[in-house]
Amino acid sequence: MKKLSTRIWAIIVAFLAITILFMYVLTNFLYEGLYVKDVENSMVEIGGKLSTMYDGGKVTDDFINKINQYNSYSNVNVFAVRNPRELSACVPFDIDYDTLIGSDERAQLLEGKTITKKGYEKRFDRQVISAIIPLTDQNRLEGIIYIYFPLAKITEMASKEVFILLGSALIFIFLIGFGVYKGIKHIMKPLKELQNAAEKMSVGDYETRVEVNSKDEIGHLAQTFNKMAASIQQEDEAQKKFLTTVSHELRTPISYVKGYGEALEHGYIEESQRQQTLALIVREANRLEKLTNELLQLSRAVDQQDSKTLYPLPLAETIREVVHITQQQMHQKAITLRTDIDEEIIISADEEKIQQILINLIENALRYSEEKTEMILSAKKEGDFAVITVQDHGIGIPKEDLPHIAERFYRVNKARSRSDGGSGLGLSIVDQLVKYHKGNWQIDSELGKGTTVKIQIPLIGEF
Structure with missing residues (x-):
């Protein structure tokens, strides 16, 4: 080459x-x-x-x-x-x-x-x-x-002038050749640095950067390379952190299932405690199933960011189906649901993913709401968007935790276990699915008073 x-x-x-x-x-x-x-x-x-x-x-x-x-x-x-x-x-x-x-x-x-x-x-x-x-x-x-x-x-x-001309030409060619050599060497230096940096990145050294000394095309290329390297490094760190967290999250239920299963197998559990032990194994297995399902949902949400399989969707009917699905959970905690839905709202959306957004928000609100409280679910038109609001009267979220709630496996209450809390993936899934619909969302909360989540999804024809 x-x-x-x-x-x-x-x-x-x-x-x-x-x-x-x-x-x-x-x-x-x-x-x-x-x-x-x-x-x-x-x-x-x-x-x-x-x-x-x-x-x-x-x-x-x-x-x-x-x-x-x-x-x-x-x-x-x-x-x-x-x-x-x-x-x-x-x-x-x-x-x-x-x-x-x-x-x-x-x-x-x-x-x-x-x-x-x-x-x-x-x-x-x-x-x-x-x-x-x-x-x-x-x-x-x-x-x-x-x-x-x-x-x-x-x-x-x-005559004689020809020798002067030839001598001048030779000197000129030498000077031009030297200047071109220095110029090429100067031009090639940052490109060589870029090549070396790219080779380092290819073997996993994502901290490598190149020095930017010019504002020309090569300088812009170096800046772009540095941004790309920073992005890859950030993504690599996030991936490592994610894998570490996933391993930690899976280790606990697997340990429970394995430990109690072996105890049952070898007869270490008394007859009076066998039913309780089996219930614990089923509970941890359910946690494993829920966690793996949410990981799969999150993976699909990230992979389908650029997908355009959206179609007109009557929002009121979808909300009614979600309310029906979560009704039993509300009944268990004696939560009263009040709805205010505009029946004429039609959005550009994927029905399954909109249901997933709403279920995650409602289940999250139910999980942290006190018994016998009220939850409000509304959907209204505001400009070119449909605004879906889920409001609860639960324990609320501290202000310092609000910027991190969409992070994967983030815990607001570090003392709560995964058995009485969520997996920490629900709002991450919501964040990805809202981006999939070219929408946006925000969350407001006050400790001891509750939390309000607003989702904005473009109306039909507003993409």
């Missing part, structure tokens, strides 16, 4: 290669488009001006001498001849006369047009550009002015 730094270097090298290619193309374009074209235009201009010295008729020796004299103060080579073959005595290289002035070229010359040509000349080891200017009289080609110039190479044009 390629490292990120290798990929960055590959991108930089690719861009440098593209830049060099572009500069090469640009240099050749400038050479051909500016230098060569400028030389060609200059030669044509010189030839045109010299041709004005021709007065017509035969090309005289005097005219040829005048043209040849131009060579002494010009950077181009100029010759006037009557016949192209005479050029062999003037130029220091061989000329293919048939190619130089063919039938097409002759026709152009007769029309008074100038001909330019370019080709490699071995003698000069470079390209040679030439111009042929016609000397015509009465549609007769009396002679030509031949101009040629050996073109300078690109490397020669720079």
